[in-house]
Amino acid sequence: MTDFYVVPAWQEAEWPAPTRTSRARRYAMTPPAFFAVEYAINPWMDTTTPVDVGVAMAQWEALRQTYLRLGHSVQVVEPVPGLPDMVYAANGGFIANDIAVVARFRFAQRSAETKAYSRWMSSVGYRPVTTRHVNEGQGDLLLIGETVLAGYGFRTDPRAHGEIAALLGLPVVSLELVDPRFYHLDTALAVLDDRTIAYYPPAFSEAAQATLSQLFPDAIAVSSVDAYAFGLNAVSDGLNVVLPAAATGFAAQLRAAGFEPVGVDLSELLKGGGSVKCCTLEVHQ
Template identity: 55%
Template sequence: MCPPEHFTVDYAINPWMDTSVPVDSGLALKQWAILRDTLTDLGHAVHVIDAKPELPDMVYAANGAFSVDGTVYGARFRYPQRVGEAAEHRKFYESTVNWTTKQGDSVNEGEGDFAYLPAAYGGMILAGHGFRTEPAAHLEAQEILGRPVISLQLVDPAFYHLDTALAALDDRHITYYPEAFSEASRRVLRQLFPDAVIADRGDAEAFGLNLVSDGRHVILNTEARAMGEKVRAHGYQPVHVELGELKRGGGSVKCVVAELRG
C-alpha cells in the first residue's frame, strides 16, 4: 500500500475523476489508514511504500505490478502522469521482498487488469483489455509468469480496469458484472465460472467489485452494501470500509492494495 499523502484530482484520466472538486487530503489519509488497519486486524501483513509528491495516483498501488509465485510483471502505464510509478514499485519488489521483476514492452497496469486464481485449472490469470492494458501484454504476462492467460475485453469506459468489473473471491471463484464485458468475453466467463457471483450495475458503480478477498473475508467499501449481501449469501464475510474520498480518483479497496504472491 502507498499512503495518499499527495493524492489530488488535478487531471482526469478516467470517467470518475472530477477536477472541479478539491480533494480532502486529511479525510483520504484517514480512510486509507482505516483500510490498512482493517487488513492487519484480519491477520495480513501490510508493506507501505513511500508516496512521491510528483505522483498523486501512487495510492492506487495495485496498478504498479502483478506478481505470481515471486515473479513480478512490472507495469508500463498508459498515461504520462503515472509513468513514474512503475519504477517505485519495481524498487520495492527488488529491494524489500527480493523478488524477480521482469518488464515487458506492452502497456499494462498491473493488478488493475490482471487477476489470479491459483486453484482454477492449475493456476489461471484473467486479464482485461480495452481501455488501459494492451492485448499484447496478456501474452507477455503468460510468458513471464508461466500461467495460462484468459483475455477479456472491457467495453464500458466506466469500468476501465478489470478490477472495477471482476474480482477473485477465493482460489477458484469470482464475482463479476457481465455488461462490462463484450458478449464473447461474457460467454467465456459463463463457461469457466458457472457458479460466479453475478453483480449488477449498481454494485459496479458503487465499486463493489473493487474488493479484496482472502477467501473468507471480503473487504469492500461501505457504499457497496448490496454487493456485501451477495457475497454473504455465498458464504463469505463482508467487511465494509469507507473509501469515498479515494473513489473520487476512480478506485476503491482493490485499487489501493497490491496483493503479494510469493
C-alpha cells in the same frame, strides 16, 4: 450495451452456502500523502472536485488496519511527490511465482510510478521485469487459482497478455472490457477464492461474458447499483471480503454465498477512480 443491470431472480434464491476458508495474505499499500485529482484519465475523475488529503489518509489507514485485524501483513511503499495516483498500488505491477512484473502505464501522468514500484520490488528481494506493451498490473491482471484473468480494452494492451503468460509460466485468459466506467478489470470483477468470482456482466463484451460463464458457472453477478458503487473493487482472503461499504446489495450476496463482507469507506479515494482493490497490491506466494 445494457446501461442498467438487475441481478436475475434465480441468483437471489436461497441455497446452502459452502464453507469458506481464509488464508493469510501479503499486501503492499502506498499512503495517499500526495493524493490529488489534477488530471482526468478515467470517467470518475473530476478536476473541479476538491480532495481532502486528511480524509483520504484516514480512510486509507482504516483499510490498512482492517487488513491487519484480519491477520494479513501489509508492507508500506513510500509515496513520491508529484505522483498523486500512486496510492492505487494495485496498478504498480503483478507479483507471483517469485516473478515481479512491473507496470508499464498507458498515460504519461502515471509513467513515473513504474520506477517507484520497481525500486520497491528490488528493495524486498525481487528482480523486476517489464513488458514491451502496456500492462497496468493488478488493475488488469487478477490471479485465480493458477490462472491469470487479464483485462483489455481501455488500459492494458492485449499483446501484453502473452508476455505475462511467458514471464509467469501461467495461463492467461483475455477478457475485453467495453464500458469506460469500468476501465480496469478490477473495477468489474473480483476474485473471491481460488474458484469463485463476482462480476458485472455489462462491463464485458459478449465474448468475454461467454468465457466467464463457461469458466465460472457459479459466479456472483452484481447489479448496476453495486457496480457503480465500485463494489467489485474488493479484496478477498477466501472468507473475508473487504469492499466499499456502499455496495450493500453485493454484501448481501456475499453473505448468502458463505463469505463475510467487511465494508469500508474509501469515498475520498473514489474521487480518483479507485477503491479497496486499487489501493491493494497483493504479493501472491
